[in-house]
Amino acid sequence: MAAISGGRISALTDRLSIGGEVEPVGDFSLEYAPAPESTAPVRLASQYGLFVGGEMVEPAAGRLAPTVNPATGEALAEVSVADAADVDRAVAAARTAWEGGWRDLPGAERAKYLYRVARLLQERAREFAVLETMDGGKPIRESRDLDIPLAAAHFFHYAGWADKLDYAFSGRRAAPLGVAAQVIPWNFPLLMAAWKLAPALACGNTAVLKPAPTTPLTALLLAEVLRDAELPPGVVNIITGDDAAGAALVAHPGVDKVAFTGSTEVGRAIAAEMAGTGKRLTLELGGKAANIVFDDAALDQVTEGIVNGIYFNGGQVCCAGSRLLVQETVADTVVGKLQRRMDTLRVGDPLDKNTDIGAINSQAQLDRITELVASGVAEGAELYTPECVLPERGFFHAPALFTNVSTAHRIAQEEIFGPVLSVLTFRTAEEAVDKANNTPYGLSAGIWTEKGSRILWMADRMQAGVVWANTFNRFDPASPFGGYRESGYGREGGRAGLLPYVELVA
Amino acid sequence: MSDRLAVNKTYKQFIGGAFERSESGRSYPVVGAGDQLLAHAVQGSRKDVRDAVAAARSAQDSWAGRTAYNRGQILYRVAEVMESRRDEFCAEVLRAGDGCTEADASEETAAAIDRWVWYAGWADKFATVLGGANPVAGPYFNLSVPEPTGVVGIVAPDEPPLLPLVSRLAPVIVSGNTAVVLASERCPLAAVTLAETLALSDVPSGVVNILTGRRDELVPPLASHVAVDSLDLTGCDAELAAEAARQAAATITRVVSASAAERQWAVEAAQSPYLIDAFCETKTVWHPKGR
Numbered sequence: 177m178a179a180i181s182g183g184r185i186s187a188l189t190d191r192l193s194i195g196g197e198v199e200p201v202g203d204f205s206l207e208y209a210p211a212p213e214s215t216a217p218v219r220l221a222s223q224y225g226l227f228v229g230g231e232m233v234e235p236a237a238g239r240l241a242p243t244v245n246p247a248t249g250e251a252l253a254e255v256s257v258a259d260a261a262d263v264d265r266a267v268a269a270a271r272t273a274w275e276g277g278w279r280d281l282p283g284a285e286r287a288k289y290l291y292r293v294a295r296l297l298q299e300r301a302r303e304f305a306v307l308e309t310m311d312g313g314k315p316i317r318e319s320r321d322l323d324i325p326l327a328a329a330h331f332f333h334y335a336g337w338a339d340k341l342d343y344a345f346s347g348r349r350a351a352p353l354g355v356a357a358q359v360i361p362w363n364f365p366l367l368m369a370a371w372k373l374a375p376a377l378a379c380g381n382t383a384v385l386k387p388a389p390t391t392p393l394t395a396l397l398l399a400e401v402l403r404d405a406e407l408p409p410g411v412v413n414i415i416t417g418d419d420a421a422g423a424a425l426v427a428h429p430g431v432d433k434v435a436f437t438g439s440t441e442v443g444r445a446i447a448a449e450m451a452g453t454g455k456r457l458t459l460e461l462g463g464k465a466a467n468i469v470f471d472d473a474a475l476d477q478v479t480e481g482i483v484n485g486i487y488f489n490g491g492q493v494c495c496a497g498s499r500l501l502v503q504e505t506v507a508d509t510v511v512g513k514l515q516r517r518m519d520t521l522r523v524g525d526p527l528d529k530n531t532d533i534g535a536i537n538s539q540a541q542l543d544r545i546t547e548l549v550a551s552g553v554a555e556g557a558e559l560y561t562p563e564c565v566l567p568e569r570g571f572f573h574a575p576a577l578f579t580n581v582s583t584a585h586r587i588a589q590e591e592i593f594g595p596v597l598s599v600l601t602f603r604t605a606e607e608a609v610d611k612a613n614n615t616p617y618g619l620s621a622g623i624w625t626e627k628g629s630r631i632l633w634m635a636d637r638m639q640a641g642v643v644w645a646n647t648f649n650r651f652d653p654a655s656p657f658g659g660y661r662e663s664g665y666g667r668e669g670g671r672a673g674l675l676p677y678v679e680l681v682a
Numbered sequence: 683m684s685d686r687l688a689v690n691k692t693y694k695q696f697i698g699g700a701f702e703r704s705e706s707g708r709s710y711p712v713v714g715a716g717d718q719l720l721a722h723a724v725q726g727s728r729k730d731v732r733d734a735v736a737a738a739r740s741a742q743d744s745w746a747g748r749t750a751y752n753r754g755q756i757l758y759r760v761a762e763v764m765e766s767r768r769d770e771f772c773a774e775v776l777r778a779g780d781g782c783t784e785a786d787a788s789e790e791t792a793a794a795i796d797r798w799v800w801y802a803g804w805a806d807k808f809a810t811v812l813g814g815a816n817p818v819a820g821p822y823f824n825l826s827v828p829e830p831t832g833v834v835g836i837v838a839p840d841e842p843p844l845l846p847l848v849s850r851l852a853p854v855i856v857s858g859n860t861a862v863v864l865a866s867e868r869c870p871l872a873a874v875t876l877a878e879t880l881a882l883s884d885v886p887s888g889v890v891n892i893l894t895g896r897r898d899e900l901v902p903p904l905a906s907h908v909a910v911d912s913l914d915l916t917g918c919d920a921e922l923a924a925e926a927a928r929q930a931a932a933t934i935t936r937v938v939s940a941s942a943a944e945r946q947w948a949v950e951a952a953q954s955p956y957l958i959d960a961f962c963e964t965k966t967v968w969h970p971k972g973r
Contacts, residue, residue, distance in 0.1 A: 641964065
């Protein structure tokens with residue numbers, strides 16, 4: 177399947193004056209030949225069990241559910257659906273492993289296990305990347321260049337902390353908490369597993385990880401890596417299943433710590449459920465980030481930054497720059513540049529190395545995006561979407577841009593989690609601050625200006641845990657990530673990322 | 683004239699820099715050792731909680747916007763003013779507690795003053811200790827800094843009446859948070875006297891608001907208030923704390939409670955930069971490096 181349709185080519189030639197006055201180049205064609213990544217490194221089983229106590233075991237009730245390739249709608253394999261009995265087993269295995277030695281293992285030894293995991297991930301990076309793309313629908317370029325390398329880097333970073341905890345917190349000793357229950361989302365499946373497991377293990381905890389229902393396969397492949405790393409049985413347990421399995425896990429009385437990444441709605445429910453239990457909780461929830469563009473910014477870089485901010489992983493990113501706040505004087509210019517750039521985005525087969533926007537993760541997510549886009553049109557915003565032919569099978573959504581958006585519109589308030597950008601304008605820096613902070617969320621923000629003092633002035637005022645200035649969507653294991661307000665609490669990454677997994681003892 | 687009639691103090695709430703009775707007009711008797719009536723304290727209402735939160739909210743930006751040096755000096759000033767009124771605090775603590783000796787009261791007062799001094803010194807240091815540059819794998823400047831969460835609701839323990847309150851309040855405001863404090867229910871008078879001290883110490887109006895009254899009545903509106911960003915439930919019993927945490931969940935409000943070690947109020951474990959951190963958010967700023 178060609179990722180770009182014939183119908184779009186003539187449109188593209190009309191627009192080649194981007195960034196300068198280039199003459200129309202006439203009747204030529206820019207066709208991208210398909211460049212599919214080989215699926216050969218991936219060896220799928222037909223059925224997968226649960227990873228409990230160091231072994232793959234069958235679920236107690238024997239329930240299985242298919243996991244689907246969202247780019248085709250076809251089932252890739254059947255995975256186990258854990259129930260309460262399986263959760264019991266997994267938590268018990270984690271407890272046994274903790275009390276049976278992991279908590280007392282010298283940090284230097286824990287470090288070596290984590291280094292092994294990092295190295296094994298690097299060695300099998302291509303296999304993980306392809307599998308991630310097959311199971312989740314994200315472009316192979318992203319899983320290959322970002323998800324998998326960052327996951328390995330995360331294990332490597334926290335490996336080094338395991339024997340240096342005494343240097344992390346002034347005047348305090350960092351003691352492990354016990355068993356961590358970790359529930360992760362489908363947008364960065366392996367990376368989120370790494371973000372959860374690496375600091376937990378480095379600090380001397382054991383874990384029960386529950387991947388998202390639609391993206392279990394790289395977590396199950398990670399189980400293989402953990403076995404190859406000879407991680408002691410039960411230190412990490414991975415149970416697949418539906419939302420009920422996740423709920424049973426976080427509610428389990430044998431759990432000391434709960435870490436959840438997902439929607440604010442579920443985060444609220446978990447926080448309410450944890451009330452009074454004494455369990456430690458960290459939440460990484462939704463966002464509605466403002467990407468703020470001042471009139472002195474380098475507008476071509478800005479255009480790339482905005483595109484990366486909202487169309488990276490198809491906008492299925494909690495920190496996506498889903499609200500563009502652009503200074504009125506340059507609004508038309510920026511929107512024009514954006515539309516031209518959007519016309520060149522390639523939507524389609526996630527396994528194609530040229531694809532910019534892959535599949536939406538599930539039918540349910542596609543329905544939500546479609547519904548919110550319809551609400552934007554109904555509320556009077558103006559929709560722009562490039563002509564592009566979407567694949568006939570699978571779940572796809574063209575990149576979309578709304579202008580004429582008011583702050584009260586649903587598309588300006590609610591997290592869409594899709595390739596949909598809402599454009600608002602501002603006149604003064606103060607107005608930009610007010611509009612940027614005018615959501616209950618507070619995960620990330622972007623600032624684009626060439627004026628350094630303005631960057632710092634704005635950064636101070638952003639109610640956001642991560643502020644990207646003249647860049648967007650950068651991630652690093654050494655850099656703390658997490659939200660203000662209803663985007664959650666706790667940080668992942670760096671020294672701050674250790675805190676959720678330790679008790680500080682005088 | 684040795685039998686001069688004393689002028690008794692009216693113990694009011696402290697909201698937005700003013701000493702006020704409750705809008706509800708209610709009060710409740712406060713008794714000390716030997717069931718002796720000490721005063722009628724204000725029995726605050728839900729409306730008082732809302733007023734206090736509004737005062738704290740409107741004071742927060744400018745408090746956080748002051749320099750760390752300035753906040754440090756103001757916290758130190760609190761210690762200075764408390765020191766000058768040390769006898770009054772000692773007397774307040776002494777008469778509040780059953781079995782409290784003069785030595786106990788003196789020790790508690792001294793420890794409370796010293797705690798202000800300790801946290802005052804953190805104002806321009808905690809960001810150095812808790813934040814810093816992050817060596818990311820790319821050409822980026824990357825810096826993490828702790829910032830105040832905003833408005834913090836603090837439920838002070840019942841007793842002792844002074845030191846726990848100071849131990850929980852100082853680390854909250856030193857970073858630039860503002861606070862709505864529910865004073866000890868059983869012995870709230872020292873908290874009101876502390877409020878008078880704060881009013882004399884250049885602490886801006888609304889930075890600290892102190893309510894007195896029934897915890898069962900005041901904690902729920904505080905915990906469920908959307909403008910409250912963090913809660914310290916140290917003074918709640920298990921049941922009330924659980925209920926408050928459930929209400930806080932609706933807006934993902936941060937919930938903190940003192941650990942057993944931190945409840946050893948007089949010892950060093952009760953003070954920590956990580957207690958400042960508990961009421962901060964880490965903000966991380968990225969910028970590319972280039973020519």
